[in-house]
Amino acid sequence: MIIFQKTEKTSKMLNPLKNFMEETVTFEYRTDPLTERNSTIIGGMLGYVSKFLTSDQDLLNLLVEKTRINCPFCPENVQTKTPMFQRSFVKEGRITIGDAFIVPNLLGHAERSILAILSKQHHLQLKEFAPKIILDGFRGGVVYLKRLEELDPVIRFPAFVFNYLPPAGSSIVHPHMQVLVRDRPFYLVKLMLEKSLKYSEKNDSSYWADLLMTERKSQRFLFRKNRVEWLVPFAPLRGMNEVQAVVQGRSHLPELDDDAWSGLAEGISRILRFYDEEGYSSFNIIIMSGPTDEHLDYFDVNLRMISRPGVRAECFTDSWALPYLLWDGEAVEQPEKLAGRIKKFLLNREDS
Ligand SMILES: [Zn+2]
8 A cells, every 4th residue: 555655744934035024935845755855845946947957949949059060879970989789799790770870888877888879950949749759769779689689688777868959968969869778777667566566475466557546636647648657756765857667567677569569659748748838948858677687577667757857057966965865855846846837748749
């Protein structure tokens, strides 16, 4: 049984912006129902930081123009300036699926890291990430995982990752996705696997199945596409427009069929259109997987995505000390409010 725990605290002060009138700020401490990590929901924070979240269009255009020169991922350079796989791994040196071009990562975050270059265009606005662009990247990642499974089966913990634009940690502007694979789980995956096992032993059911059953009836539920269900998490990890997706009944990435990948690609594209509508231009996504050599009944493949600050002269970042070093979660508005805004946006679109 899923327990959604929250406690409300308030702080009173005399506000200089309102002629020193007494004002109350509300802090909602929410416990993640799986990991028990705290996330603080701070009412009014979105309004306070919103001026940093949209991009300065002139500065963004300048960044795009400057980085287009000699961009290794643009079509005129991609054959000569990106690494190749060893011939024994991929005979042709690289993998091509639709518009996606898969190459090894020159300096990746894990011992087996690749990049899926997603488009021939150097820059895409968030509303231009069509499902097909994302799906081609996923399909390329799957081909790579299958090849890796044949040649190096001990490397069994993959994660798909997007960092888009410098505010999201990307050194290259050109749209791309990373597949990181290593012999040990990433920390959050390890924690989720351990906690999911514990939950299943205690409750004799899967946390992920229980979560979906409960959340389908809640304000936080967004939509279902194929076997993928989309929601706003009760206690966000980072909380900047954070959205979660769960692929029900699939515990690792090679278990996903094209229908499930398509559900993920379509959902990402919808949420990115919402981010675009809100004025954002940068984002991160992670897709977490259990070990690829066994099916786990107690764990489901799941995704988190967040928007990041805009490209601005102030170089504002939302990686401040509390989430980055103290490991606490923080959200700038109530998850239920965010879900309401996303659903309102999607309702007005004919394909949703
Ligand atoms: Zn480029």
